Amino acid sequence: QLQLQESGPGLVKPSETLSLTCTVSGGSIRSSSYYWAWIRQSPGKGLEWIGSVYYSGATYYNPSLKSRVTISVDTSKNQFSLKLSSVTAADTAVYYCARALTSARALFDDWGQGTLVTVSS
Amino acid sequence: EIVLTQSPATLSVSPGERATLSCRASQSVSSNLAWYQQKPGQAPRLLIYGASTRATGIPDRFSGSGSGTEFTLTISSLQSEDFALYYCQQYHNWPPGYTFGQGTKLEIK
Numbered sequence A: 001q002l003q004l005q006e007s008g009p010g011l012v013k014p015s016e017t018l019s020l021t022c023t024v025s026g027g028s029i030r031s032s033s034y035y036w037a038w039i040r041q042s043p044g045k046g047l048e049w050i051g052s053v054y055y056s057g058a059t060y061y062n063p064s065l066k067s068r069v070t071i072s073v074d075t076s077k078n079q080f081s082l083k084l085s086s087v088t089a090a091d092t093a094v095y096y097c098a099r100a101l102t103s104a105r106a107l108f109d110d111w112g113q114g115t116l117v118t119v120s121s
Numbered sequence B: 001e002i003v004l005t006q007s008p009a010t011l012s013v014s015p016g017e018r019a020t021l022s023c024r025a026s027q028s029v030s031s032n033l034a035w036y037q038q039k040p041g042q043a044p045r046l047l048i049y050g051a052s053t054r055a056t057g058i059p060d061r062f063s064g065s066g067s068g069t070e071f072t073l074t075i076s077s078l079q080s081e082d083f084a085l086y087y088c089q090q091y092h093n094w095p096p097g098y099t100f101g102q103g104t105k106l107e108i109k
Helices: none
Strands: A003-007 A018-025 A034-042 A046-054 A059-061 A069-074 A079-084 A093-101 A108-111 A115-119 B004-007 B010-013 B019-025 B033-038 B045-049 B062-067 B070-075 B085-090 B104-108
Touching: A003 A093, A018 A034, A018 A093, A018 A115, A034 A108, A046 A069, A046 A079, A046 A093, A046 B085, A059 A069, A079 A093, A108 B045, B004 B085, B010 B019, B019 B033, B019 B085, B019 B104, B033 B062, B045 B062, B070 B085
Parallel strands: B010 B104
Antiparallel strands: A003 A018, A018 A079, A034 A046, A034 A093, A046 A059, A069 A079, A093 A108, A093 A115, B004 B019, B019 B070, B033 B045, B033 B085, B062 B070, B085 B104
């Protein structure tokens, strides 16, 4: 059974870079059948797709965040990562990693439990 | 950009009764519409995709319908575990940009 687990600091200072990693177990991130995504949820903005990565390293970002987001994949560790730069309080949210089928690249059929990241000094 | 509008924001229904949740898209998404259930402290769970196909392990009291711009999630005979937040989501365009509705809270009457 596939499991996704987010990890990273729960507190980030304003203007700094938020960094999270998602570890995939019970399946290979190298599969050509899936994309791997980051999604966040905040009280003010609901659920927001941040971006996705394919095992090849191809990336796709939400235009509203594109200038600050980098998503990468490490197939040797079965992990993918999120970096969000120049964070503000508005970036405080629960961050989820998720899987999407290649055939429906924004249909998220499996999710991690989520990790709360607070932006505060 | 496709905007999804869910209604109502909150729906109060008694256990055992039927609940009907709506999702309207600002432009056609064909049948590329999914529904998710989210309980407090948990990640969203995929319920329905392709507007009407139940995901693996989802009870048949959950059903979806619609195409184009108007969609409905129906839960027949509500169980206690069904009271939660429900989101619709379109996956018609790529990259999706804005993709989720704002949610409907289904609460016990």
